Amino acid sequence: MKVLVINCGSSSLKYQLINMENEEVLAQGLVERIGINGSILTQKISGKEKYVVEEKMVNHEDAIKHVLDALIDKEHGIIKDMSEIDAVGHRVVHGGEKYSQSVLVNDEVMNYLEECVKLAPLHNRPNIIGIEACKKLMANTPMAVVFDTAFHGTMPKEAYMYALPYEMYEKHGIRKYGFHGTSHKYVSNKVAEAMGKDIKDLKIITCHLGNGGSLTAVKNGKAIDTTMGFTPLDGIVMGTRSGSIDPAIVIYLIQELGYSVEEVNDILNKKSGILGVSGVSSDFRDIRSAAYEENNERAKLALDLYHYKVRCQIGAYAAAMGGVDVIVFTAGVGENAIETREGCVEGLEFLGIEIDKDKNKVRGELKEVSKDTSKVKIYVVPTNEELMIAEETVELLN
Numbered sequence: 001m002k003v004l005v006i007n008c009g010s011s012s013l014k015y016q017l018i019n020m021e022n023e024e025v026l027a028q029g030l031v032e033r034i035g036i037n038g039s040i041l042t043q044k045i046s047g048k049e050k051y052v053v054e055e056k057m058v059n060h061e062d063a064i065k066h067v068l069d070a071l072i073d074k075e076h077g078i079i080k081d082m083s084e085i086d087a088v089g090h091r092v093v094h095g096g097e098k099y100s101q102s103v104l105v106n107d108e109v110m111n112y113l114e115e116c117v118k119l120a121p122l123h124n125r126p127n128i129i130g131i132e133a134c135k136k137l138m139a140n141t142p143m144a145v146v147f148d149t150a151f152h153g154t155m156p157k158e159a160y161m162y163a164l165p166y167e168m169y170e171k172h173g174i175r176k177y178g179f180h181g182t183s184h185k186y187v188s189n190k191v192a193e194a195m196g197k198d199i200k201d202l203k204i205i206t207c208h209l210g211n212g213g214s215l216t217a218v219k220n221g222k223a224i225d226t227t228m229g230f231t232p233l234d235g236i237v238m239g240t241r242s243g244s245i246d247p248a249i250v251i252y253l254i255q256e257l258g259y260s261v262e263e264v265n266d267i268l269n270k271k272s273g274i275l276g277v278s279g280v281s282s283d284f285r286d287i288r289s290a291a292y293e294e295n296n297e298r299a300k301l302a303l304d305l306y307h308y309k310v311r312c313q314i315g316a317y318a319a320a321m322g323g324v325d326v327i328v329f330t331a332g333v334g335e336n337a338i339e340t341r342e343g344c345v346e347g348l349e350f351l352g353i354e355i356d357k358d359k360n361k362v363r364g365e366l367k368e369v370s371k372d373t374s375k376v377k378i379y380v381v382p383t384n385e386e387l388m389i390a391e392e393t394v395e396l397l398n
């Protein structure tokens with residue numbers, strides 16, 4: 001069975017064609033600048049040269065047409081025709097309160113996705129456009145949507161409610177939803193498998209540290225809390241996002257300092273985080289070299305702040321679960337930034353968390369990195385959201 005996984009952004013689209021018999025990625029690609037001058041499709045297939053298509057792509061339907069053409073291209077493609085694609089799995093960011101699991105696409109689901117647009121306009125709109133485009137081009141192919149929020153649907157009410165007037169929740173759906181759910185689910189299952197344990201017997205803290213970042217407390221296989229909130233702006237410090245701040249700062253910026261709502265939005269989402277603090281970059285590689293090769297004090301501060309927030313959150317989730325058996329690091333930073341992993345667990349020995357600096361010299365592979373004496377295990381687990389989406393799609397079809 002071959003599943004096409006599609007992740008549509010506002011002007012970009014990522015895709016993978018996966019053979020589910022052996023989980024092999026047959027093709028992966030990226031379309032950028034959809035609807036903007038200079039549209040470009042790049043496709044990689046193992047054993048073949050990179051295939052680049054530079055043609056005007058006016059909208060997502062146009063882009064998906066080009067993706068399908070690239071996949072069936074005689075010279076650069078990997079399948080003979082579209083009928084070889086058995087199903088499509090779409091990543092959708094926000095599933096609101098209704099969907100705590102993946103679903104097959106039908107009219108009811110599409111209507112509900114429309115309702116969710118107001119919760120995540122930047123993400124859900126392009127996701128819907130992508131699904132509509134695929135429906136047109138592949139009318140007979142079954143499709144599933146896999147939500148970023150779904151895994152967090154098991155959070156208890158005290159974890160997802162804000163202490164705001166109750167009608168904010170009832171009338172407007174203002175509550176914590178959480179994001180990166182597909183990744184947290186994937187790595188928590190993977191680590192249980194690697195430890196040879198049943199996930200139902202484990203208390204896991206998953207740290208998805210990428211450009212965006214979030215931690216999730218997974219108790220007995222279920223998410224019971226997560227750091228992102230009503231939006232992906234909440235929680236730990238991120239590349240360019242502030243994470244949690246005193247909400248009154250927003251009021252102060254607007255009322256006292258005269259910033260517009262748009263400017264505040266831009267500051268909190270794009271100019272804050274380790275970029276904002278360091279003034280150097282949002283990329284951990286740049287921050288590290290600025291801090292330790294150039295002795296840049298603000299870069300050092302950005303790293304210290306980042307480590308401190310993650311460390312505090314690990315402590316909080318150990319408390320939320322009444323203990324912790326294993327901590328997982330994943331995503332760009334979590335999988336690759338050796339020193340960041342060390343910084344995030346430094347000083348947590350009192351909880352039985354001891355990282356082994358030799359074992360920890362690892363990038364991008366599944367490995368245990370805790371000391372033999374560590375009561376709490378620490379693992380690096382590469383995430384694979386595309387595979388998870390494809391697996392959920394297959395499960396729904398069965």
Ligand code: ADP
Nearest residue numbers: 209210211212282283284285331332333336337
């Ligand atoms: P996104 O949230 O965009 O999916 P990723 O999970 O791909 O992000 O993570 C991207 C980030 O990972 C980069 O911005 C960079 O900070 C970090 N990163 C990638 N490789 C390394 C590395 N070798 N060392 C340290 N950080 C890295």
